[in-house]
Amino acid sequence: MNFHRLLPVIALCLIAGAVQAAVTLEGFDAGTHVHGPKYAAADLKGRVVLVEYWGVNCPPCLASIPHLSALQEKYGRDQFVIVANQCQGANEAQAQSTFKARGGSDQITVINHGELKGANVSGIPHCFLFSHEGKLVYEGSPFNLDAPVETAVKASPGFLVAGRAYQKTAKQAAAIGALKGNLTGTLKSLRTLAKGEDAVAKEEAEHLLGRLGDYSERSMATITTARTEDPVLASETLGRMVALFAGDDLGKPFESLVKELKTDKAFQAELKAMGVLSEVRAQASKIGLDTNPEDAKRNRQGVAQVAEGLRALVKRFPDTRAAGQAPDLAKRWGL
Secondary structure (H helix, E strand, O other), X not given: OOOOEOOHHHOOOOOOOOOOXXXXXXXXEOOEEEEOOOOOHHHHOOOEEEEEEEOOOOHHHHHHHHHXXXXXXXXXXXXXXXXXXXOEOOOHHHHHHHHHHOOOOOOOEEEEOOEEEOXXXXXXOEEEEEOOOOOEEEEEOHHHOHHHXXXXXXXXXXXXXXXXXXXXXXXXXXXXXXXXXOOHHHHHHHHHHHOOOOHHHHHHHHHHHHHHXXXXXXHHHHHHHHHHHXXXXXXXXXXXXXXXXXXXXXXXXXXXXXXXXXXXXXXXXXXXXXHHHHHHHHHHHHHOOOOOXXXXXXXXXXXXXXXHHHHHHHHHOOOOHHHHHHHHHHHHOOO
16 A cells, blocks of 8 residues: 555544554664654664554544653653654655644654555554564554553563563563663672672673663763754753663763763753744644644734744754754744
8 A cells, every 4th residue: 555645534543453463563664764763673672662654634643643742751762662654645844843743752753654564554543562572462543552552561571671581680680671760779789790600690690781781872872963963862861871870880971971061052052942942833733833824823922922932042042953943934834
């Protein structure tokens, strides 16, 4: 089926039925990246993954975006990855602006015209939920996702520890899998076991320490890339890593970077500008500039607030990426 030609009239909220056993994440065609964190196939391993087929001209699809954003916020990106696959005839700019205008989370990955191997989608929105083992556990409407997602996330040991059993380090593995709180005590106990005489405990401890080390390196790489491209993502990732590793050697590079970024005027300007832009988008969405522009323009006060917000953004942060989006948004909204 050519998803580019899906029309609003076939935009269906499909109720969950029998899952398609042949559908798999293996060989997932990720299309073109539109918005949110980029990922590699390896980033999906050990995580609960939700792929939603949606479109910019599909009312129930647009209505599902705040719900998906709430789920992403509830369970966090480390354990639960949402990929929103826009499959109607829209370009990347249209897909991004529509998703953001409808309350789409920056932690959701949005792609254009991707395709799951073996999927047979006859109407949208349509979701495929995969367990941490990569098994399809739910297929159907995004509005019936709460229970399946909760079950899948609770059953997941966490992507850093998935794929094997832990005989001597079960407690430490559980703490690492959850990725909550501070892991300094866990790291200390693992290093002690890694120096001990128990061969099983030693191997398990070294494995877990290696996974945490790799995770730390990947997170630093994410922050480095996002520092200029997505300062909000960089800031959120950095805060999470400091919270996890504060007081440990793994945390020192992140703690140093916090100090560095506090004095980085360009980064701080980008971060503040993105905050202003987010507020402007929210106001525009509230009055319906993206969905019902003619009706929205009757709300003169609301339109004036959006226009003033864009002007203030450009005036306060003229050289930022966020300010660079203002002219296109003003044109799109007819301001």
